Amino acid sequence: MPRRTDSQTTLLRQAILVRAVDVASVEGLEGLTIGRLATALSMSKSGLFAHFGSKQELQLAVIEAAAETFRREVMQDGGALPGGRAGLVHLSSAWLRYMEKGLFRGGCFFAAVCSEVDDRPGPVRDRVVELTRSWLEALEDSAAQARESGEFAAETDPAQVAFEIHAFLQEANRSFQLHGDGAAFRRAARAIRQTVDAATTPATAAATLPDHVR
Amino acid sequence: MPRRTDSQTTLLRQAILVRAVDVASVEGLEGLTIGRLATALSMSKSGLFAHFGSKQELQLAVIEAAAETFRREVMQDGGALPGGRAGLVHLSSAWLRYMEKGLFRGGCFFAAVCSEVDDRPGPVRDRVVELTRSWLEALEDSAAQARESGEFAAETDPAQVAFEIHAFLQEANRSFQLHGDGAAFRRAARAIRQTVDAATTPATAAATLPDHVR
């Protein structure tokens, strides 16, 4: 019965990765050692190792697992996502809610991983760069769409808006992880609202509710 | 001649720490291994080890060395620092210039270290938290002073201003380290200017030059 064996293998692999993402959000991708992860899963080192073939493959699999969770929780699988100004507000508040849930003990997985990989060239770094860039582009695309539809002023710089919103989200994560500052999420929401409002044209502002973010 | 021996020891210790801060900004405080650092300095492991007594003492010494550089480069040793609105602008642009200098290969030492230590309770984490908090408080104090002197509007929240400016500085560092985006420093300067301008009272705005940050 090879089919059943396969599905069991897949299930075990998924269970391994759930634990591995959690460990990596705390210990980092280097601190995620095969021995420690095996012990945490009550498996032998080589038994776990056989699922991935190398530490780098394990790291890449962990990154994909974290990205999938991110897409589901924040991007809603790309499903019913609004575009433009509402999309920007939606993505931001989805991210903040996602972080407040505390799915990863170490906070935002990608924040924990970025500073770790930025000096280590290779496929792991490349994948993290790609995923981070696509998240920033999602924010920038929403801002660009808002400008094109006239919600945002013509002189709005979408990349600048994305830079600012991303800065606030990351700062909320940092402040919460390092200082345990729960108010950081509210500060970020307030700052994002200011940035969005500053770009919004008067006509659009008059037509929309003032308190959309959180 | 014990005096000369002492000063030589001090000089060597400083030379070790200069190298150690550089390594730690790239590899992190855990990745800063005694063996690797010894090899980089053409010393024996135990010879280097004798200067610190434990890895944790080495990590704490590295943090103090980085903090001292930060005080010298950004805070100007607390010397001729202006307060209020000008102080805020001065601290921000000093930080951006400091980062563009590229003194640490890994970018901002404290950014690299924060996400590493935030899940590891102990004296190393405590010291990083304390130094990070005092930097944020320097920004917040300047904003509070600006409000008290009437440069900033009465309803300004100094902690919110500090949150936003710190977010922009950190995002510039992140964007530069991960994406090699040199424009990030200009984006941060522009965003900081907006935040400061938004808090500034009309009378103060009319009396000051519009392009202070960078």
Add this chain to the structure above:
DNA sequence: CCTACCGATCGGTAGG
């Protein structure tokens, strides 16, 4: 400051 060493743990392999 050195050589020489300790036990523990790392990523990875052999063989089943």
Add this chain to the structure above:
DNA sequence: CCTACCGATCGGTAGG
């Protein structure tokens, strides 16, 4: 999936 093992490296120590 396991036991048993490899060479390399870790933080740290002994003794000089």
